[in-house]
Amino acid sequence: MVEPRPTLRAMAKAPVLTPRADDFPRWYQDLVGKAELADNGPVRGTMVVRPYGYGLWERMQQEVDARIKAAGAQNAYFPLFIPQSYLTKEAEHVEGFAPELAVVTHGGGKELEEPVVVRPTSETIVNDYFSKWVQSYRDLPLLINQWANVVRWELRPRVFLRTTEFLWQEGHTAHATYEDARDYASRIHQEVYADFLQNVLAMDVVPGRKTARERFAGAINTLTLEGMMGDGKALQLTTSHELGQNFAKAFETRYLSKDGREEYVWQTSWGSTTRMVGALVMMHGDDDGLRVPPRLAPVQVVVVAVKGDDAVLDTVRGIGDRLKTAGVRVHVDDRTDTPFGRRAVDWELKGVPVRIEVGPRDVESGTAVLVRRVTGTKEPTPIGALSEILPTVLEDDQALLLAQSRERRTDRTVEVTTVEEAAEAASTGWARIAWETLGVEGEAILAEQGVTVRCLVAADGSVPESDDQPGNIAVVARAY
Amino acid sequence: MVEPRPTLRAMAKAPVLTPRADDFPRWYQDLVGKAELADNGPVRGTMVVRPYGYGLWERMQQEVDARIKAAGAQNAYFPLFIPQSYLTKEAEHVEGFAPELAVVTHGGGKELEEPVVVRPTSETIVNDYFSKWVQSYRDLPLLINQWANVVRWELRPRVFLRTTEFLWQEGHTAHATYEDARDYASRIHQEVYADFLQNVLAMDVVPGRKTARERFAGAINTLTLEGMMGDGKALQLTTSHELGQNFAKAFETRYLSKDGREEYVWQTSWGSTTRMVGALVMMHGDDDGLRVPPRLAPVQVVVVAVKGDDAVLDTVRGIGDRLKTAGVRVHVDDRTDTPFGRRAVDWELKGVPVRIEVGPRDVESGTAVLVRRVTGTKEPTPIGALSEILPTVLEDDQALLLAQSRERRTDRTVEVTTVEEAAEAASTGWARIAWETLGVEGEAILAEQGVTVRCLVAADGSVPESDDQPGNIAVVARAY
Structure with a gap:
């Protein structure tokens, strides 16, 4: 009898990490x-x-x-x-x-x-x-x-x-x-x-x-x-x-x-x-762990043997060799003495961009499961097509992370006109306020509340040539 | 009138470095x-x-x-x-x-x-x-x-x-x-x-x-x-x-x-x-400076413009580009506001393995002077042939440095049979003495004279598995 492959959700009785919403630090x-x-x-x-x-x-x-x-x-x-x-x-x-x-x-x-x-x-x-x-x-x-x-x-x-x-x-x-x-x-x-x-x-x-x-x-x-x-x-x-x-x-x-x-x-x-x-x-990072941008990742793709069958091991090593030749930074996970579910959770935690899972049935069908860390999607994929598909997948996920980062910043930045509004906005995100309005006095008031001027930007988004260049906007936030 | 190109010897009125034979430190x-x-x-x-x-x-x-x-x-x-x-x-x-x-x-x-x-x-x-x-x-x-x-x-x-x-x-x-x-x-x-x-x-x-x-x-x-x-x-x-x-x-x-x-x-x-x-x-190193082995050298070949003519500068940059394409670590020296002789002495000091010198006459004749740091030879060489010749030249000089290093060690190592001979030999080179003869007592006597057992080697040159393995030879020397 073939055992059903355990899924990550089924494995994880309790969350691996404290959820971000509960306690970010x-x-x-x-x-x-x-x-x-x-x-x-x-x-x-x-x-x-x-x-x-x-x-x-x-x-x-x-x-x-x-x-x-x-x-x-x-x-x-x-x-x-x-x-x-x-x-x-x-x-x-x-x-x-x-x-x-x-x-x-x-x-x-x-x-x-x-x-x-x-x-x-x-x-x-x-x-x-x-x-x-x-x-x-x-x-x-x-x-x-x-x-x-x-x-x-x-x-x-x-x-x-x-x-x-x-x-x-x-x-x-x-x-x-x-x-x-x-x-x-x-x-x-x-x-x-x-x-x-x-x-x-x-x-x-x-x-x-x-x-x-x-x-x-x-x-x-x-x-x-x-x-x-x-x-x-x-x-x-x-x-x-x-x-x-x-x-x-x-x-x-x-x-x-x-x-x-x-x-x-x-x-x-x-x-x-x-x-x-x-x-x-x-x-x-998200509640499952880190998400490493593909262009940075020391390991861009991990090829995981679900079980220690000879056919599976041969297949994962073959995929590893071909991806390496294709210029992908790849790691083959053949530590089948550790349960598959634990290894999968570990790769999620470490944020490796793409996981390719290969079990005995996958070898028979000539497919592997391609799991994308950024999108969370799992797609059965023909093994022969991996070398061609992966560079595009990695670049897509790179772009997606940047877009998500931009979206967060845009969504959580507000334009304000008073020192009080700036302090209020800094409890959930960033505020933008005219530097002429804030000034060094306003900056000192915010500082007492743990809010700082992160930087001054010019009206057109460029870097101002002086603090008092007309039109300067102060970006105000709590900071690490 | 074309001025004769100054030679290194003519430039160097006094030695750049204290000669090794005078005072090595x-x-x-x-x-x-x-x-x-x-x-x-x-x-x-x-x-x-x-x-x-x-x-x-x-x-x-x-x-x-x-x-x-x-x-x-x-x-x-x-x-x-x-x-x-x-x-x-x-x-x-x-x-x-x-x-x-x-x-x-x-x-x-x-x-x-x-x-x-x-x-x-x-x-x-x-x-x-x-x-x-x-x-x-x-x-x-x-x-x-x-x-x-x-x-x-x-x-x-x-x-x-x-x-x-x-x-x-x-x-x-x-x-x-x-x-x-x-x-x-x-x-x-x-x-x-x-x-x-x-x-x-x-x-x-x-x-x-x-x-x-x-x-x-x-x-x-x-x-x-x-x-x-x-x-x-x-x-x-x-x-x-x-x-x-x-x-x-x-x-x-x-x-x-x-x-x-x-x-x-x-x-x-x-x-x-x-x-x-x-x-x-x-x-x-020698009395003119360092000699860097080509496989290590951050700069394997320096292409030196003798003068700041446009034709010379074009030529050295062209040579630089072609050598870079050929996989050579190359630097183009076009600082012609510094006298050629001073730059040549500087590259000798720094031990760059190969210097290619290009002056106005070289551009006309389509040759450059190839100067090898290890051998000291200077050969007019067709510019078109450089990319092909240089990898071999570099490998030859790499091998030559290793051979010189081996020759010195062989020449200056003597086989001795007493502690006194070992101490004497260590004033000019290394001594090899049976560890059974020297022993920890002999080692202590040598140590008082600033001579140490650098290591024990087995009779066949391999690394012994213990200090008292029969046939061990002590290599004895003064050391930094």
Whole structure:
């Protein structure tokens, strides 16, 4: 007798995750743990990124790194340890970071003469070297990036979103003119970050300019990309800063211009972090788990053997080989000593875009069940047609995730005209309010209620050139 | 009038680097600085890896990472900060690492209740999680790798070779049986490290087993690959450890076996570091600079415009495009505002395997000068033939570097029969002496003179299964 194949619904007596509608933060924690993305570390606020979570980060790194290199920057590596005195050279910078520093006081069994801080970001130490490397206008622009860990002591840590140690890339550049620095910050913002977030992570993001209150400590302008999470809150995804000449003056980073004058360089810095893994969860996850956009997915298609029959195993391995040849990132799940239902739930949790299930009857009929994580549909599909069909399915699901992300943001954003309405709207989504109406006073009132101006956008949706450019709109929300 | 093209010899009034024969350590420092590989960091013992040096490391990472993944391990990330109490759980481990620790005592503006150490290596924190993740034999083997920075306070730092902070990969695995762990350590040693060092870095290396004295703190066996540097000294390139059940017992890392018993896992760990960049310099460098093996080189071929004529620039760009299409990693040097001679010296210093020089006369004659870094030869070559010729040239030079490395080691290794002869031989190269003759007493006598047993090898060149396996030979040398 052939046993009926268990369905996911029948297997799941209780929901695998706390439903989002019941408790969104707990759903997030459940998902991160059960999809094996990360665990909390033993030192408060640190995290252990598990192989599946790290696989997502590795793919993000590949995609971001390729875009950074295309924008002309080269990778390098600066030390983890920064002399404490460096931090104090740029006044706003030290004020911003002092409360978050981890300090090494002992090394090699002795107390250190000068304590060293574990880098919270590298502007200071980078400038120390830029001031040595840059001599003349011929050395500019100097375009450097590094992939590294940084430490900012977190009082209210949350895995991926706000961790004491996180992984990131930080770009640091020096330019001959204000215009060149401004244009490069804008180029990174658009060609690296916005392109990656929209076209790989399938995230609808709002590009804008931070208000003076929300700017990076030491910057003259901060460009941001803000995304709306599943609960209507905002998350800052990446930032690109114009640093002006603030660090150049603090560290004497000067160059000899074409006409023989000593000039301070103009600088930028810009970063993206493991926070994007958390954003992926909160942007695309549902009550069954994560949904990974196909262009990002380390595993785009998993081919699952329902049972351990030789014929089934031969078939799944054959499908795996053919899909690999067709350029699909594929994994063959032949762990038939684990019940099929448990494995299926696990792949749903991990959000692999397409699952191809093959049982003994499927082998006989020459079909397999194609399950799409994004749409939830299950279709019997001729095995011979899979290699041809899948690239289209994957691209369709990629587009669908982006459309869903856009729809949420559109649906949950309201236009308001008073500070009170803005605060009210921020309890369920985002508000847009004229910056002339809100102003720094209104911004301060909202801040008391935990609501912030995520960014300023121009009336035509572009990034404003100044805070007080006429027509600026403030996008207002609660944020992670 | 056509000016004669300046030659390198004519340009170089004084040697660019201190000659190796005069002062090898100073030559090394000169080269690392002038080839723009790295600078010393502001905190003693740290380093800034500059873009060209980091480019070498990135290529090493790519090649090692691909081999690690082929051996079935997955990347993950464990925290930088480890509670101090973890280190003390494995007795030999803490004894080995305690003198080198950097300790964070303050975080977020407060003194910490328990100080945390900056990881010197991750066996302890990894085991804390392995003990949670491993339940049954089904979870084994568990094969994890991480790319990370580690800190070991160095009293006598030397850039790349011995730095307070360095970059590395560290693999950590858990297995059901002693045999499985032993075989996996051996597999990594051979298929990842020996294969990479010989076939990519073109380094002749001696595989062997560390004596009890030289083993990793906490291991029951350490496999090593030792290379002979340009001055005859030895450098340990990679190590692969069998950890037995030492950490498993300290951290209660147990699994339920097939027959229902609780068993401790058997473990391995293994690493390779930015030290390999230093080894590359000392293994292949000459008095003109670095010589990068073509299979590693981030830039295999540089196409240099001698002058800024339009015809020359068109030609070099055309050559660049065609070589790129042919799969060569190529860079076009069209910075003709810098004198040709200075650029040529710079490419020699950086050790780019092949330089193709194109001047106005070359464009007319349809030839270019092909300069090989390894052989030093300069040959006029038809431009149309470059794409066809170059892959062979690159492979020849790769093989030549490996042959030179092997020849040096063979020439400078002597067979000896007494401890005195071994010490004497170590002043210029390596000695091989029967381990039965040397023994732990002889090893201690040599150690007093700064000479160490780099490894034990079996009579047939294989890696011995124990220190006292009959016929073992000790390879003895001074080492970095």
